[in-house]
């Protein structure tokens with residue numbers, strides 16, 4: 001094994017965890033309330049299609065795979081995806097829903113440095129959004 005020099009690189013597991021966290025913070029900051037029921041309590045980052053697929057796990061576009069859901073709605077989505085799916089289709093259309101699904105089924109592979117880049121990108125967007133919203137509250 002090559003001798004490590006300088007700063008220790010984070011493991012893949014750490015990078016995935018960091019990404020999940022920053023995406024969740026970003027999504028909740030963006031939406032502010034549960035998109036399904038409108039509550040602002042116990043909010044989480046909900047995935048239209050399972051976060052199992054890396055292709056759409058950190059999709060932060062507004063008409064993408066991630067939106068704010070309260071814990072209850074997020075949990076219900078597991079066995080009844082209709083309410084969240086219906087909200088999405090009403091808002092963005094069936095075509096876009098199909099497209100997100102295609103992305104979800106596509107196989108996207110990230111190298112560790114790509115994961116780090118994605119993290120840096122989303123962190124930057126998060127910080128900008130945070131700055132722009134901080135005087136609202």
Ligand SMILES: [Zn+2]
Nearest residue numbers: 034037070073
């Ligand atoms: Zn809800």
